Amino acid sequence: MKNFKYIGLFVLSLSIASCDVNNDLDAIPEEVAAEVALNTNGLDFSSYVSIGASFTAGFTDNALFIAAQENSFPNILASKFGTTFNQPLMNDNIGGLLYGGTQIQASRFYFDGSGPATLPATPTTETTNVITSSINNYGIPGAKSFHFVASGYGSLQGVPLQLANPYFARIASSASATVLGDAMAQAPTFFTLSEIGGNDVLGYALSGGSGVDQTGNYDPSTYGTSDITDPVVFANVFNTMIATLTANGAKGVVANVPYITNLANFTTVTHNVIPLDATTAATVNGAYAAYNGGLQLAFSYGLISADEVAKRTINFTASETNAVVIEDEYLTDLSSLGLPNYRQGTADDLFVLAGASFIGTEAVAGNPLTVNGVAIPLADQWVITPEEQAAIKTATDAYNTTIAGIASANPNIALVDFKAILEEASNGIAFDDYTLTTSLVTGGLISLDGVHLTARGYALMANKILAVMDAEFGSNFTSATGGLAVAGDYPTNYSPELR
Structure with missing residues (x-):
């Protein structure tokens, strides 16, 4: 209790003393940055x-x-x-x-x-x-x-x-x-x-x-x-x-x-923007079965490597992020076997912004099996390959x-x-x-x-x-x-x- 008594007296003395203090302090002046004149060092901007x-x-x-x-x-x-x-x-x-x-x-x-x-x-x-x-x-x-x-x-x-x-x-x-x-x-x-x-x-x-x-x-x-x-x-x-x-x-x-x-x-349009359900994925995979089988034949003839077979094989799943199918002129020419240059896109490909309003649309309205970038591969104009x-x-x-x-x-x-x-x-x-x-x-x-x-x-x-x-x-x-x-x-x- 003794300590509290002295603390109270100390506070009271401060409050009494404060009555004699002028609380109207002068405002601290705002710091103003010094003006710096432009020096063009002789540059002539007249024309x-x-x-x-x-x-x-x-x-x-x-x-x-x-x-x-x-x-x-x-x-x-x-x-x-x-x-x-x-x-x-x-x-x-x-x-x-x-x-x-x-x-x-x-x-x-x-x-x-x-x-x-x-x-x-x-x-x-x-x-x-x-x-x-x-x-x-x-x-x-x-x-x-x-x-x-x-x-x-x-x-x-x-x-x-x-x-x-x-x-x-x-x-x-x-x-x-x-x-x-x-x-x-x-x-x-x-x-x-x-x-x-x-x-x-x-x-x-x-x-x-x-x-x-x-x-x-x-x-x-x-x-x-x-x-x-x-x-x-x-x-x-x-x-x-x-x-x-x-x-x-x-x-x-x-x-x-x-x-x-x-x-x-x-850089805005990505390669994996195709959502498919299981039924549609299976149907599209069926459409590409002959193409995928032809790749195996080309491999057996020694026309392409196993790596290229893997690169060109097309496969869709029930997913929101299926990769689009593109035409790639830099793939090995297999036209002698009647095979086009198709593959699915990767993160190494770049897609032009205009493709945002084209990829995923139906070439034939109302037919989900004519989707651009799925059943119909994207032509060269939509994608910049690594070679390009x-x-x-x-x-x-x-x-x-x-x-x-x-x-x-x-x-x-x-x-x-x-x-x-x-x-x-x-x-x-x-x-x-x-x-x-x-x-x-x-x-x-x-x-x-x-x-x-x-x-x-x-x-x-x-x-x-x-x-x-x-x-x-x-x-x-x-x-x-x-x-x-x-x-x-x-x-x-x-x-x-x-x-």
């Missing part, structure tokens, strides 16, 4: 010109439209450079193109609650309404490396013949103009050169590898739209572009080519060797490693308070078409460019007040109400 393909244009959600163009990485860069930057804006936020009143490009995608869907609206941008004002953004969706130096690539007459690009035809100075020539007419003092080489392998990938690897063919006029460009052709074009752009002392940033097969378009993936990687590596070599030999060039950035994003890349990944819809980096970036992704791209400029040219965008794009200022999707 900034961007050259590239769809990323440079701001292509998003499978289309080009005003809001996406305003959030393109070159436009973001220009805002940080404090320079005028004119873009060939579309008429609307619908996307798509008309040619003579006929729709030739579809409207943009939007998220319908379950996945990407095409906006139910008609485009209003007419290709034949040529823009004659000065342009700074020469981002040409769909352009391959050799297209940038090809005369006639912007010919209006060539568009309906698929001999010219409608996006360049909207802005070309003449029917015989080249993208590089028109860009140089703006007398660039600073430039970005991005995605050169991307479409040289992307068309092949999007076609499921149904194009031709043209390595060894130095004549691009003989290439198909889904072919891989020969690395020597690429090297000659890229060297020409850099030599031309820097001839008058202009400085710039170039980007290498990522492994495009890391994009969501090729290797062709894409080999070409990409060759392009990047050229880009790195030219950049390192020219003091006016800074190189941004988009290949490494995309690889990092596969596991999550930090951008302010966000972590962006390459997952479709939820990742925040890749737009609804599975290839192109979201606005936030383009803002990240702009910041990566500014960072290499600081490192190479001595500017301070990464530390200057307001020098970088802020992630929260840029959306990851656009409302379907935006028109």
